[in-house]
Amino acid sequence: MTNVFLTIDGKAVQAEEGTNLLQAAKKAGINIPTLCHHDKLEPYGACRFCMVEIEKNNRKKLVASCCYPVENGLTVNTKTENVDKIRRILSELLLSISPSGAHVDIAKQYGITESRFKQTENPDSPCSLCGLCVRYCAEIKKKHAVCFVGRGIDRTIALVPGASDTCSSCRECLDICDAGKITYLVDMVQEISCPPLRPFDRSD
Amino acid sequence: MTKFSSAKELEQYRQKLQEQRDTKKTCISICSGTGCHAYASEKVVAAFEEQLKKQNLTNMVDMKRTGCHGFCEKGPIVVIHPHNYCYVKVKPEDAAEIIDQTIQRGKPVERLLYTEPKTEKKITLETDIPFYKNQTRLILGNNRKLDPKSIDDYIALSGYKALIKTLTKMTPQQVLDEVKKANLRGRGGGGFPAGRKWETTKNAPAEPKYVIVNCDEGDPGAYMDRSLMEGNPHSVLEGLIIGAYAIGAHEGFVYVRQEYPLAVENTENAIRQAEEYGLLGKNILGSGFDFTIKVHRGAGAFVSGESSALMSAIEGHVGEPRPKYIHTAVSGVWNKPTCLNNVETWANVPFIINNGAQWFASMGTPNSTGTKIFSLVGNVNNTGLVEVPMGITLREIIYDIGGGIPNGKRLKAVQTGGPSGGCIPEKYLDLPVDFDELYNVGSMMGSGGMIVMDEDTCMVDIARYFVNFLSSESCGKCIPCREGLRQMSRILNDVSQGKAFEEDIELLEELAEVVQMSALCALGQSAPNPVLSTLKYFRDEYDAHLRGECPAKVCKALINYSIDPAKCKACGLCLKNCPVEAITGEKKKPHKINSELCIKCGNCLDVCKFNAVIKTTGKQKTAKKVN
Numbered sequence: 001m002t003n004v005f006l007t008i009d010g011k012a013v014q015a016e017e018g019t020n021l022l023q024a025a026k027k028a029g030i031n032i033p034t035l036c037h038h039d040k041l042e043p044y045g046a047c048r049f050c051m052v053e054i055e056k057n058n059r060k061k062l063v064a065s066c067c068y069p070v071e072n073g074l075t076v077n078t079k080t081e082n083v084d085k086i087r088r089i090l091s092e093l094l095l096s097i098s099p100s101g102a103h104v105d106i107a108k109q110y111g112i113t114e115s116r117f118k119q120t121e122n123p124d125s126p127c128s129l130c131g132l133c134v135r136y137c138a139e140i141k142k143k144h145a146v147c148f149v150g151r152g153i154d155r156t157i158a159l160v161p162g163a164s165d166t167c168s169s170c171r172e173c174l175d176i177c178d179a180g181k182i183t184y185l186v187d188m189v190q191e192i193s194c195p196p197l198r199p200f201d202r203s204d
Numbered sequence: 205m206t207k208f209s210s211a212k213e214l215e216q217y218r219q220k221l222q223e224q225r226d227t228k229k230t231c232i233s234i235c236s237g238t239g240c241h242a243y244a245s246e247k248v249v250a251a252f253e254e255q256l257k258k259q260n261l262t263n264m265v266d267m268k269r270t271g272c273h274g275f276c277e278k279g280p281i282v283v284i285h286p287h288n289y290c291y292v293k294v295k296p297e298d299a300a301e302i303i304d305q306t307i308q309r310g311k312p313v314e315r316l317l318y319t320e321p322k323t324e325k326k327i328t329l330e331t332d333i334p335f336y337k338n339q340t341r342l343i344l345g346n347n348r349k350l351d352p353k354s355i356d357d358y359i360a361l362s363g364y365k366a367l368i369k370t371l372t373k374m375t376p377q378q379v380l381d382e383v384k385k386a387n388l389r390g391r392g393g394g395g396f397p398a399g400r401k402w403e404t405t406k407n408a409p410a411e412p413k414y415v416i417v418n419c420d421e422g423d424p425g426a427y428m429d430r431s432l433m434e435g436n437p438h439s440v441l442e443g444l445i446i447g448a449y450a451i452g453a454h455e456g457f458v459y460v461r462q463e464y465p466l467a468v469e470n471t472e473n474a475i476r477q478a479e480e481y482g483l484l485g486k487n488i489l490g491s492g493f494d495f496t497i498k499v500h501r502g503a504g505a506f507v508s509g510e511s512s513a514l515m516s517a518i519e520g521h522v523g524e525p526r527p528k529y530i531h532t533a534v535s536g537v538w539n540k541p542t543c544l545n546n547v548e549t550w551a552n553v554p555f556i557i558n559n560g561a562q563w564f565a566s567m568g569t570p571n572s573t574g575t576k577i578f579s580l581v582g583n584v585n586n587t588g589l590v591e592v593p594m595g596i597t598l599r600e601i602i603y604d605i606g607g608g609i610p611n612g613k614r615l616k617a618v619q620t621g622g623p624s625g626g627c628i629p630e631k632y633l634d635l636p637v638d639f640d641e642l643y644n645v646g647s648m649m650g651s652g653g654m655i656v657m658d659e660d661t662c663m664v665d666i667a668r669y670f671v672n673f674l675s676s677e678s679c680g681k682c683i684p685c686r687e688g689l690r691q692m693s694r695i696l697n698d699v700s701q702g703k704a705f706e707e708d709i710e711l712l713e714e715l716a717e718v719v720q721m722s723a724l725c726a727l728g729q730s731a732p733n734p735v736l737s738t739l740k741y742f743r744d745e746y747d748a749h750l751r752g753e754c755p756a757k758v759c760k761a762l763i764n765y766s767i768d769p770a771k772c773k774a775c776g777l778c779l780k781n782c783p784v785e786a787i788t789g790e791k792k793k794p795h796k797i798n799s800e801l802c803i804k805c806g807n808c809l810d811v812c813k814f815n816a817v818i819k820t821t822g823k824q825k826t827a828k829k830v831n
Contacts, residue, residue: 045527048722067527089718093687117691155680
């Protein structure tokens with residue numbers, strides 16, 4: 001495996017080719033917050049907390065470090081004004097959905113406990129739709145029992161119709177859930193273990 | 205029909221077609237594009253067919269259902285060749301008169317000619333109408349000359365000539381060099397140089413390679429890709445085949461929206477015809493080059509027009525964008541090098557090959573070469589599809605081609621680039637329209653939507669409308685787009701209802717900047733444009749809303765209707781037309797509007813013949829800051 005050399009927060013860092021900036025930073029002891037990344041899973045780039053600023057050909061650019069591959073000679077800054085601004089606003093956006101969940105810790109790091117945005121009506125789930133459960137079930141377990149349904153603000157996690165046949169009841173989706181085993185995931189898994197399964201209804 | 209196995213055979217066939225065609229024979233060409241179709245052009249066609257039959261003229265006169273002519277405001281459009289008389293707003297009952305006057309006697313039917321609004325002069329010839337005269341119709345030009353369902357029409361008009369030149373006289377590298385030299389930029393939105401994209405895919409090591417036509421046009425009010433795909437599908441296919449040859453792809457896709465049934469039908473028909481003629485398939489025209497095209501129908505998500513989302517959809521997944529730090533040109537469909545370009549971009553390619561890069565680059569500006577099709581809509585006299593060389597000013601498009609603003613109103617702003625474009629204020633009317641200039645003033649070329657807004661438009665309402673649209677079209681994958689647009693939409697709703705405060709506007713601006721910087725795909729990254737551009741140029745309107753006033757008197761929460769007792773003649777018309785019985789009054793006594801009941805629909809204002817209904821804005825702000 002070839003190594004590449006880059007600079008992260010002024011530190012010379014060596015990383016394996018094919019890895020991403022987030023992994024390289026972690027190896028060098030630099031922590032970048034993230035909600036949707038998992039080393040075992042394909043990069044997803046949805047939570048945007050891991051955005052960092054890179055410098056290439058004298059041009060600065062904001063990228064999601066979980067998806068950006070390491071490059072020789074790249075300069076990376078994980079703490080800049082814009083990066084902080086993004087993380088602050090993202091924390092506030094998630095706090096407006098739910099006062100609890102994995103985002104609360106990141107918010108605290110930025111001294112944020114309250115959101116300036118209006119609270120979403122009936123905040124009942126700390127789920128940030130990071131998709132760890134969906135992707136773990138598909139990529140690692142190869143079961144495809146959990147999926148996303150709906151678009152935009154109606155997006156939510158659901159069981160694939162007929163999931164009781166495919167789900168192996170491993171409950172690893174619960175373990176991987178950063179939001180602290182969100183309630184409806186628990187309900188869903190229980191539902192599968194206790195047939196009959198209520199099929200997913202599009203009109204819901 | 206036999207397959208052509210060489211370029212020579214195709215050229216011989218073309219010659220035969222051209223000889224057979226009598227240019228002096230009368231031809232009634234009726235626009236069957238989307239706009240005219242909606243104006244019942246099919247009934248006009250039927251009426252002409254019936255009349256021709258009645259008068260035993262069927263063999264003497266040709267009839268052609270053509271693609272969109274672009275002058276949709278005046279549809280259905282009928283052009284009589286070879287006279288070149290153009291009739292607008294033609295009704296089925298006009299057919300008899302046109303046949304009698306024009307076809308039998310060669311005289312124009314005065315009442316059906318286009319009338320220049322300023323001079324009230326009738327214009328007889330199609331080419332003299334200012335709407336057409338001031339355009340450069342390169343890509344759209346053939347739409348009105350051919351039947352989109354006939355490959356012979358396209359071939360007779362020099363169609364597939366560029367393909368012959370490509371396959372017989374040029375190497376793939378030469379084709380690529382020509383497109384690079386022409387500096388053709390992507391017409392779909394980003395304006396990325398097409399030649400560079402082609403080169404990246406060509407040089408990417410993996411095989412096979414794919415080429416894609418993006419016809420997932422979804423911007424409200426934009427329909428140039430649709431009109432091309434419906435009106436001249438072979439021009440797009442020809443461009444795609446040439447591109448595939450240059451890149452080294454043997455398989456291509458046309459991604460077209462399911463909501464464009466005619467585009468789907470005409471594209472599939474065109475592919476079938478091209479296959480029959482040996483212009484697609486194995487060993488095209490005996491050159492040894494193989495290429496096939498499949499049509500993929502989109503399922504209706506706006507975001508699927510984003511290249512990585514579109515490719516996910518082709519693979520059979522949900523159309524959601526993926527991070528693109530490795531370009532789709534290198535790793536696209538099934539992780540193979542994939543070159544995706546917009547409909548209009550591909551349609552430019554045959555022109556570049558036929559006429560050369562230098563000729564192409566002589567049109568437009570140095571960095572934005574060629575022409576661009578805009579769909580000119582909104583508060584403008586001549587709505588329709590407009591093709592102009594890049595670098596033309598907004599003023600020329602709106603006033604010379606578009607015929608200015610209706611009802612003597614003043615222009616306020618022009619919104620370009622679709623829902624995620626920006627609003628350009630009147631002071632930039634002399635701005636040359638090209639990729640870079642539009643970007644510099646906070647808007648973008650996008651796919652070519654151009655919405656003209658007059659003084660009665662509320663810019664806060666416009667920003668609110670577009671953000672709402674984008675929020676409901678967000679796929680929901682990334683947080684800044686899903687949650688950020690939701691909150692932007694909320695704040696804008698508050699502003700339009702007079703419930704917002706100064707700090708809300710500051711928060712809106714901060715949020716807009718973060719969404720722009722951090723969203724996953726171009727939908728989210730450009731979604732704040734309508735907000736940021738209106739904040740930049742129309743901040744005073746936001747401030748007015750904070751005070752409880754809507755200067756354009758649009759936002760319902762901030763306007764009131766009342767009746768001027770001095771002007772009211774107590775005719776009772778408003779009273780009859782009020783849907784909620786909010787108006788009271790008796791004979792000979794001025795009427796009154798009960799503001800508690802009024803839903804501010806504006807019916808009373810529209811029906812009053814005495815201008816007695818007054819619309820006012822400004823309300824006492826009672827809402828307190830709650831959070």
